[in-house]
Amino acid sequence: MTSEVAGDTVDQDVFGGVHSHADTIHVAVISDSGGHLADAEFATTVAGYAAALAFLNAHGQVTAIGVEGTSSYGAGFTRAARSAGLDVVEVNRPDRAERRRIGKSDSIDAYAAARAALSGRASSAPKDDTVAGIRALHNAARSAVKARTAALNQITHLLFTAPETIRAKYGQLKGADRTDALARLRPTGDAVNVAVLTALKSLARRVKELTAEHEELTKILDSEVTAHNPGLRAAYGVGPDTAARLLVTAGGNPDRMRTEASFAALCGAAPVPASSGRTNRHRLSRGRDRAANAALYRIALVRMSSDSRTREYVARQAAAGRTKKEIIRLLKRAIAREMFRCLTTTVAVPGIADLRSLRQSKNIMLTAAARHFGLWPATISTLERGIRRDDALAHAYRDWLHAA
Structure with a gap:
């Protein structure tokens, strides 16, 4: 490595690190030997990203940039850097033990991201934008479900404390029957009855609107997921929500996942070594992407209930003395292998x-x-x-x- 500062020109290999926020990004530059060169703060705007890239390039030849939050606050800078032909790697948040030891600041976190890129500890390519629309639709559909559940819970708890005439009339109804009845009612009676019935009617109408909204979003999501990866959507037990969750976890660029074992680990479906001394064992992984793990779990449950091959497999494992939890764990690992194949290769779907x-x-x-x-x-x-x-x-x- 050679360095030359004359004429504001620096000829050296450098690594960048970015700690991102909603309104600002903090950028740090280190040499290829790990020495701190400079750091600065920039706005999360097009002009700010251009200035940040110019700042990095002014210190030498940028080998790689480690970015925290490539799919969240750092998404804009990641797009700008990749458009400029720079290599961007995804950096996880700093280790808690290290953070307690050296403290926390934007500058410290940015330099830590740069060191992660230099050492190779951060080597994963960020997700591309091809699944951004699926992610947005999936999040909107999930939020509609959460809001509907909250409204249904409010109706249930409101009926617990409602006047006896209201509770006797609507408390025994269940599901859609109760929602439809409450949405059609006309509040009458004394002031308390009118207030309670008005609240119930409003909540019931909200439930119906959110149900319609969720169904519409699911149809659009199903169309998007099927167009993006028909093989994944056609796999047994994989619905629109499950397929979308797996696509969001994997990203649109399958080259991010090198092996099916790494994908299983990403989904928390791979056993983790837990050996020490004379003890040689593995334990269940409880980290990584729990939403993807839940998607594998739902696929396993569907196949256990209606897929003949899976039911035969479950029967064999049960006869061998394995518990239901152990069998589901084995199924999730096998399903992760199948989902990896669907995500990384083109799977032919027979026409129907x-x-x-x-x-x-x-x-x-x-x-x-x-x-x-x-x-x-x-x-x-x-x-x-x-x-x-x-x-x-x-x-x-x-x-x-x-x-x-």
């Missing part, structure tokens, strides 16, 4: 668009087709509409329709 039209052209009722295969009509209907994927059944169904 011809099944319904073929059945109708033969004048075969849905119930007759279901009776032939010993299934519920809903199973055949969901297969025809692409909601349920069962390749073996689809092939057998198509062959039977052609022969009918």
